[in-house]
Amino acid sequence: MAELKVLIPREEIAKRVSELAAQITQDFAGQSVIFVGVLKGAAIFLSDLARQVKLDATFDFIGVSSYGNRPTPQKELQNGWDSTGEVKLTKDVDQSMQGKNVIVVEDILDTGLTLTYLKKLLLAHQPRSLKIAALLDKPSRRKLPLEGDYVGFKIPDEFVVGYGLDYAEKYRNLADVCIVPRE
Numbered sequence: 001m002a003e004l005k006v007l008i009p010r011e012e013i014a015k016r017v018s019e020l021a022a023q024i025t026q027d028f029a030g031q032s033v034i035f036v037g038v039l040k041g042a043a044i045f046l047s048d049l050a051r052q053v054k055l056d057a058t059f060d061f062i063g064v065s066s067y068g069n070r071p072t073p074q075k076e077l078q079n080g081w082d083s084t085g086e087v088k089l090t091k092d093v094d095q096s097m098q099g100k101n102v103i104v105v106e107d108i109l110d111t112g113l114t115l116t117y118l119k120k121l122l123l124a125h126q127p128r129s130l131k132i133a134a135l136l137d138k139p140s141r142r143k144l145p146l147e148g149d150y151v152g153f154k155i156p157d158e159f160v161v162g163y164g165l166d167y168a169e170k171y172r173n174l175a176d177v178c179i180v181p182r183e
């Protein structure tokens with residue numbers, strides 16, 4: 001595979017994550033929050049974000065996978081991966097969300113199918129509030145109208161890896177967000 005190209009260097013990520021944490025701290029002053037990380041891509045973002053939020057906070061994790069014929073990694077890179085929107089829950093939250101301030105933490109907001117599904121699912125728990133934090137946003141790929149409440153960076157339609165994001169499960173541990181060239 002051709003070399004990865006840095007799109008967002010680690011220093012910029014750190015700065016933006018601090019800003020998002022400050023915003024969350026301010027928005028929920030005097031209250032507690034539950035961060036619900038979407039496995040596995042959000043693990044690194046959640047860990048950096050949550051440690052800078054100066055609030056009484058707990059963690060939970062939710063796992064999802066999409067039905068349909070997932071293309072090979074190479075095809076996914078070329079054409080993106082458009083699931084049918086039918087999402088399968090592989091791990092539910094462990095604690096009650098009722099009456100709580102829930103912040104769903106996701107690596108990237110792409111077509112919006114996953115988060116639309118998760119939002120509906122979590123709203124059924126009757127939380128006090130439900131917000132979405134996404135490190136990255138590819139607005140040009142959206143199929144369902146959904147906006148993140150705390151968005152790190154809007155990016156063009158490129159396939160990116162690092163800081164939790166994978167290509168066939170690889171590169172999650174890269175410190176920078178990098179573009180996988182489509183040639």
Ligand code: IMP
Pocket residue numbers: 041106107108109110111112113114115158159160161165166167
């Ligand atoms: P969607 O918003 O339902 O289309 O899906 C979002 C999910 O697609 C994310 O949680 C990622 O797992 C995956 N995804 C979308 N774009 C990328 C990318 O550029 N790199 C790696 N994973 C991606």
Ligand code: MG
Pocket residue numbers: 041166
């Ligand atoms: Mg993924």
